[in-house]
Amino acid sequence: MFKIFFISIITVVTVNAQLTIPALSPTSKTTQTVGLTEIKIEYSRPSKRDRIIFGENGIVPYNDLWRTGANAATKISFTDDVTIFETIIKKGSYAILTKPGKNTWEIYFYTYKSGNWNTYVDQVPIATFNAKHIKLNEILETFLIYIDQITLDSSQLIFTWDQFKIALPLKFDTHKKTMVSIEKTISGPSNFDYFQAALYLHEAQTDLDKALAYIQKVTKAENPLFFQVYRESLILADLDKKPEAIVAAKRSLELSKKAKNKDFIRLNEKNIKKWSR
Template identity: 45%
Template sequence: MLKLKMSALLLGLSWASYAQIQLPALSPAVEISQKIGLTTATLSYSRPSLRGRELFGDEGVLVQGNKWRTVANATTRVEFSQDVTVGGQPLAPGTYALLSTPHEQDWTLHYYAYEKGTWTQFLDREPVLEVTVPHQQTKYAVETLTLHFEAIGLDAAQLVLQWGNSMVAVPVQVNEHEAILTNIDRVLAGPSNFDYFQAALYLHETQTNLPQALTYIQQVTQSESALFFQVYREAAILKDLNRNAEAIAAAQRTMQLAEAAGNDDFVRLSQQMIEALTE
C-alpha cells in the first residue's frame, strides 16, 4: 500500500511539473492601441507566420472566397472609442470581431458585434458592417501576418493587413471636426496662450480657416515672451496666406529666438523659409 501511495505521489508531482511547462506560441498575441485624432483604436490579434507555406494555392494557408478569422487562434478584435467611418460607412463606438474573405482582386472585411467564444459563431450572423477594398500585391513578402494603422493624420488613418505578398488597406475616418471646433470656441472664451496656440495649430494643419488661425497665433506672438516655435507657426501661416513680407519678418524673429535658445533645427527652418520667400 505504501509503494502504491508513493507511486501516486510521484505521478502527481510529475504531472504538476509537466503542467508548468511554458512554450512559445506559434502565433503570438499582440495588442496595439493607436490614437486617430481624439479617438482610440485598439487591435487585439494573434500573428501566424508562413513558415515555408504558400499563402494561397492548392496547399495554401488561405482559400480565396472563404471567410476566415483574419488571424490565428482567437478572434481578431478591433475597438473604437468614438464614432468612426470605415470604408465610407459609419461605425458606432464599441468592440468588433473582424473576419475577412480574400479574393484575387479584392478582400471583404466583416465587422461583427464582439462576443466571447470561437470565431465560427459569427459565420451565420449578419455583420454590423462590411467593406470591400482592393487586394494589392506587394514586392516584398511579409513572413508574419501584421495588422496595423498607417497614414495616420489628424482625422484619418488606414487599417492595413499584410501577409505574404498580399496587402489590403481600409480607410478609417474619425468624425471629430465639428466637436473640435466647438471645443475651441468654448475654451477660447477664456483662453491661455497654450489654448490659442493649439487652436491655431489645428486650424492651420487642417487648412480650415487661415485668417482665424493667424488671429489666434498672433494672440501668442504679440508677447515679448513668445517662444521660437510659436513665432515660426505665425510665419508659416503668413506664408500660406501669401503675406510674404510679414512671413519673412516672423521667420527672422524666429531665427533670433531659436539662436538664443540653442535650437539649430528652427534656425535652419527659418533660413529655408526666408530663402524660399526671397527667391
C-alpha cells in the same frame, strides 16, 4: 512505498505544469491614434512556415470564411465613429471576419460579443466591405494588421500576409470634434490653448485667418517663445503675407539664438532667405 510513489507523481505533475513553449500564432495588441480617435486591434499572428496560404490548396481556401488571424476572433475598437467607404461604423468594438478571394476580399464587421469566432459565422454582419487584393513583390512571413497612411482625419486599415495586401480606408470627423474643443476652450483660454488651436488649423490648412488670429494672441502677449513666433511666420507665409512673415521669422530667429536652439535657428534662416527672393 505508496508515499514515495505519490510524491513522485506530484513531482512529475509540478514539472509538467511549469513547461512553457512559444506560441505558434502569438497574440498582438496594437493601438494607434488618428486625429483624436484611438484605434485598438487585438488579434493572433500565424506564420507562413513554407505553407500555401490562400487558394484551392491553401490553408485558407478562396471564398471560405476566415477568422482573419488565428485562435480567438480578431477584435478592433474605435473611440469615435468611423466612415469606411460610405458606411458609418459607430464607436465601439467589432469582430472582423473575412472571405479572401482571388482578386477581392469581403470584410465583415460584427458587434463584438465573444472571442469565439464561430459565434459570428451564422450572424448577419453590421457592415460588409469589398477590397481589391494587392499583390506584393516580397513574401511576408507573419500575418499583420496595422494602421497606415495616417493624416489628421484619415488612415488605412491594412491586412497583409504572404504576398497579399488589403487596405480599407478609414475616415474620421476630426475637424468637427476639434472645433468643438477649440470653441469650448477659447471661452477661457491660455496662451497654450491659443497656440494649440492655431497649430491645428494651420496643419489642417483650414481657416488660416482664424489660425493667424489665435497665434497672434500668443505672439503679441508677453514673452512669446521662439517656436510660437516661428509658427506665426509660417501662417503669414501661407496667407501670402511674405513681408510680415519675414519680420516674424527674424523675431523668431533672435529668440531661437537666445534659447540656443540650433534647429529653429536653421529653419528661420532658411525661411528668411526663401521669402526674401
